[in-house]
Amino acid sequence: MSTKVLAIDDSRTIRNLLRVSLEGAGFEYHSACDGVEGVEQFSEVEPDVVITDINMPNMDGFGVIENLRSGPNRTTVPIIVLTTESGPDLKARAREAGATGWIVKPFDDASLVSVLRRLTGHVV
Amino acid sequence: MSNSSIRDTFFEECEELLEALVEGLAAMEENASDMEVVNAVFRAVHSIKGGAGAFALDRLVNFAHTFETVMDKVRSKQLDxxxxxxxxxxxxxxxxADLVEAARDGREPNAESEAAILKELGAYLDDAENEEELAFDAAPLAFDAAPMAIDLPEAEAEPPGEPEQRRFDIRFRPSPALYANGHEPLLLFDALAELGTLSVIADLSRLPEFDSFDPEDAVIDWRLTLQTSEDETVLHEVFEFVDALCELEIEVSEEPAESLPADLPEPADPIAAAPPPPDPAVPAALTTEPQGPAQKPAKQSPPRDEPRGPRPTLRVDLDRVDRLINTVGELIINQAMISQRIEELELPAVAHLTNELEAYKLLARDIQEGVMAIRAQPVKPLFQRMSRIVRxxxxxxxxxxxxxxxGDSTEVDKTVIERLADPLTHMVRNAVDHGLERPDKRSELGKDPAGSIRLSASHRSGSVFIEIADDGAGLNRTRILEKAIEKGLVSPExxxxxxxxxxxxxxxxxSTASEVSNLSGRGVGMDVVKNAVAALGGRVSIASTPGMGTTFTIVLPLTLAVMDGFVISIADxxxxxxxxxxxxxxxxxxxDLxxxxxxxxxxSVRGAYVPIVDVARNLGLSGEGADSSGVLLLVSTEGQGLTALRVGAIHDQRQVVIKSLESNYGAIAGVSAATILGDGKIAxxxxxxxxxxxxxxxxxLPPAPPPKPELRHA
Structure with missing residues (x-):
């Protein structure tokens, strides 16, 4: 069974890019376009790994992480933050919230897949 | 989905984001302290930056970044x-918007205004933030070659040749948070193992008695030995994500690599292989954590990419829609022909047949309206562009x-919207330039120093009305007349x-402006506006009240393909x-004649005299006067106001499909197009x-106006 990814990002472009990269690498791809929908989808899809944007309408990425880590889902699946900012503050905050790792936009396919592989054990 | 089509969707998305940006800025104007609005604006810019980065559109990224940084200061209330x-x-x-457009078309954007705005934005940032910009500027190459994406090395990159092998001793003590954050030590070890030869020993000395076992605690420490040719920094990079979530010591061992004990315990040891499972869902017996309603019984997860969004849409090639429109046109002609044939048969008692035919007619019209609706688009983006023009x-x-x-949700045919952009731009510019008074003058007159321009769109009786109204001085008719006489456009008498x-x-x-201003005076007059609108089958009219303002009204047909017409005869x-x-x-x-x-x-029509125009004569048809006993059609024309057109007779009222005459034959004065009637004849x-x-x-009319200038938008 292939590894299920849930990507949460309000940008259609980014979702498209992720879909192409991840489906190409053999992941089962699911997506949501904001935090609230992401959390909803999480219960439905039961992904093996979550990729989330930070700045989104309705619920931002920190909200998603906090919700998944301490909300009713209370999950330990890896959550990867996808962000354009790479400052140490953001990393610390993401880690504090319970993020597993981060990917800085713009990302390239190889590094994206490599991070996912590292955090999920997915075999390409 | 190919890369170029992702690029296409990126630019499509940019359009939407820019629209949201304009909307958000307008809302900020009303209330800049509404954080929802500020956030939406920030997000729009941010999303454009994010996408642009993916396509290495560095200039766009750079500009969006600066814009976003200033917006962020507003968001964090550091800036009013x-x-x-x-x-x-x-x-x-x-x-x-310019940069997006330039990037899409692959052309150079206007560097001058870009630099000017960047500088102005920069003035709102402190040195550190500006330096960050510089750093951003300095690294554009990194986007192309090796996106600075991830701070991780390529794990599988084995160095060529056989560089020196070294041995690292690693002590790794995870904190409970490491597991809580979704990390899995075994995966870290896998990553290390890819760097060379790895051996793992689990230190179980801190393992508590079973009855005091806390499943969410981290009790296993790890001793790892890695024999590798990689640098120590590479090892640290493997641990990058768990930094601060564990205690980590990495030492280069002085011992030669050969002395590595070959019989170290396998990490497959059951305990070592299974670190304390922190997932409360698994060891149900060991946890008092209540199970939330998270787990749904059925796993319904149909793959869907765009589950929500504004509304699902379908992208269709415009050609296909136009083909469909054409076919529907033929269908309507066909329906007219069938009606006529049946009439000719003079069947007895055809009531139900007539009913069916009527139903067919209605269906054809429904289909036609449905197809037209595909081409219809709200005027909102067009109106939004005008806000920039006004500014x-x-x-x-x-x-x-x-x-x-x-009324910016009013829908109009796509072609109409496209061709309306230039005339509207011109009229809006005119309204600001000529229509509105200067602020001081307005204050003197007791008006609000800020003039207002009202752009409205609506559907009325099968037509689209677009109005451009200003609350300025109104038309100066004395000057207009003087000017026209001066230019010989109208006789002084x-x-x-x-x-x-x-x-x-x-x-x-x-042109009324005594000196050509640098704004409206671009050699484009209202005549071009009028011709452009006429080319769309519409007309422009003016209403003006001195001191109160001027309103231009554009009336357009709903569609360019079909219209309701009277079938008339003119000289047979x-x-x-x-x-x-x-x-x-x-x-x-x-x-009355x-x-x-x-x-x-x-x-004489209700006391007013209306000139009669003999259509047959104006078209140069033989049999002049043939229609003298005919019918008069009262029309309101641009040049002459109310006029009565004399025609032979009215035969029918029906929907006709418009076929361009110019593209099939050539332009004829007084004739806008042609159609095919039910009997198959062309009219x-x-x-x-x-x-x-x-x-x-x-x-x-004043002496015949100079020849019509070429249509700009035809």
Whole structure:
């Protein structure tokens, strides 16, 4: 069974890019376009790994992480933050919230897949 | 999905984001402290930056970044929005739109205004933030070659050759948070194992007694030995994500690599392989954590990419839609033919057949309307573009202008929207430049120093109405008339009504501004506007009240493909005239007809004299006077106001499919297009405005205007 990814990002472009990269690498791809929908989808899809944007309408990425880590889902699946900012503050905050790792936009396919592989054990 | 189509969707998304940006900025103007609004604006810019980064559009990224940084300061309340900053945001939004467009078309954006705005934005940032910009600038190459994406090395990159092997001793003590954050030590070890030869020993010394076991605690420490040619920094990078979530010591061992004990315990040891499972869902017996409602019984996860979004849409090639529209046109012609054939058969008792036919007619019309709706688009983006025009025009003239848009969800045919952009731009510029008074003058007059321009769109009786109204000084009719006389467009003796004076604006080459301003005076007159609108089958009219303002109204047909027309005969030829242009049909009483001079004839309509135009004569058809006992169609024309067109007879009222004459034959004066009638014959569609102009000795018109300039938008 292939590894299920849930990507949460309000940008259609980014979702498209992720879909192409991840489906190409053999992941089962699911997506949501904001935090609230992401959390909803999480219960439905039961992904093996979550990729989330930070700045989104309705619920931002920190909200998603906090919700998944301490909300009713209370999950330990890896959550990867996808962000354009790479400052140490953001990393610390993401880690504090319970993020597993981060990917800085713009990302390239190889590094994206490599991070996912590292955090999920997915075999390409 | 190919890379280029992702790129296409990126630019499509940019359009939407820019729209949201314009909307958000307008809302900020109302209330800049509404954080929802500020956030939405920030997000729009941020998303454009994010996507642009993926396509290495560095300039766009750089600009969006600066814009976003300033917006972020507003968001974090470090910066208050004043009028000046608001204006800068508007201009930044415009610039961003330019950069997006330039990137899409692969051309160079306007570097000058970009630099100017960047500088102004930079003034709101402190040194550190500006330096960050510089760093951003300096690294554009990194985007192309090796995106600075991830701070991780390529794990599988084995160095070529056989560099020196070293041995690292690693002590790794995870904290409970490491597991809680979704990390899995075994995966870290896998990553290390890819760097060389790894051995793992689990230190179970801290393992508690079973009855004091806390499943969420981290109790296993790890001792790892890695023999690798990689640098120590590479090892640290493997642990990058768990930094601060564990205690980590990495030491280079002085012992030679050969002495590595070969019989170290396998990490497959059951305990070592299974670190304390922190997932409360698994060891149900060991946890008191209540199970949330998270787990749904059924795993319904159909793959869906765009589950929500504004509304699902389908992208269709425009050609396909147009083909469909054409076919539907044929269907309507076909339906007309069948009706006519059945009529010709003169069947007895055909009531139900007529009913069925009527139903067929309605269905065909439904289909046609449905297809038209595919091409219909809201005027909102068009109106939003105007807000930029207003802003720029206001800036150039030093006037204060508020733009109000009404009915921007009104839908209009795509082609109409596209071709309306230029005329509308011109009219809006005119309204700011010529229509509105200067702020000081307005204050003197007791008006709000900020002028207002109202842009509205609506559907009324099968037509689209677009109005551009200003609350300025109104048309200066004395000056317009002087100017027209000066330019020889009208004779000094002519007595013109107010409406006729207003319409002089539409004559080619007319310009009222005594000096050509750098704004409106671009060699484009209202005549071009009028022609562009006429090419769309529409008309422009003016209403102006001194001191109160001027309103231009554009009336357009809902569709360019079909229209309702009267089938009429003119000197025994069958023709069609648009119903929309007809105000009234009159069967004249000879008592009301009066001759003027040798050629002229007028009819008295409720006390007013209306000139009669003989259509057959104006079209140069033989059999002049053949229609003298015919019907009069009262129309309102641009040049001449109310006019009665004399035609032979009215035969039918029906929907006709418009076929371009110009693309199939050539332009004919007084004729706008052609159609195919139910009997399969071709009929010309008349253009009342042009028809009236063909009157040999115009009763009211100034000397024949110069030849029509080429249509810009045809």
């Amino acid at each position: 929005v004043d009028e000046q900053l608001m204006m800068l945001f508007h201009r930044s939004g415009d610039q961003l 720029e025009a206001a800036e150039a003239t030093g006037k204060k202008v508020k733009l109000v848009t009404v 002519a007595e013109l009504s107010e409406q006729e004076i207003d319409n002089l604006l539409f004559l080619p080459g007319f 030829q069958t023709m069609v005239i648009p119903i929309a242009s007809i105000i009234e049909t009159i069967r004249p009483n000879p008592r 009066h001759c003027i001079g040798t050629d002229g004839e007028v009819i 010309l569609i008349l253009d009342p405005d042009e028809l009236v102009k063909l009157t040999p000795a115009a009763l009211f």
